[in-house]
Amino acid sequence: MSPFQQKVIEIVRTIPYGKATSYGQIALYCGMPRAAREVGWTLRQSKVDMPWWRVVNNSGRISIDGNMEADKNLQKKLLSAEGIEIGDDFTFDIEKYRWIMPEEEVKKLQLSEEQINKILAKYSQTPLNF
DNA sequence: ATAATGACATGTT
């Protein structure tokens, strides 16, 4: 298992109940802004215990396709159970439920200052919305 | 070694 995958797992485990994040967001926290697909790959093949269902794509859609229909429906069910309402098209308002890592946690990630700034600029705890 | 394939993201149309 690569260090990247280990980070993915660590971070996914910190996502609180009832919240959701995107693949790209996790990738960013891991210091690999372009590795969203690898996050998905990790969640799929890693059998360790983690709340994988709290990770969706950036438009708030469950993006499991093809022959993983069972998992797709399971994810919808699990999210619904945590209070996130999901429509028949497997989409929901991610901004309403998006989890933002606290700034002090971001600073513990051992990333370059440049990347930290990038993270805070994109996912700030006090965004425009409220 | 080269090319195709994804639980993705983002900018253009």
Place this chain on the structure above:
DNA sequence: TAACATGCCATTA
């Protein structure tokens, strides 16, 4: 708003 195109990068073939 939604479809399309391009960029990404580890894994597979």
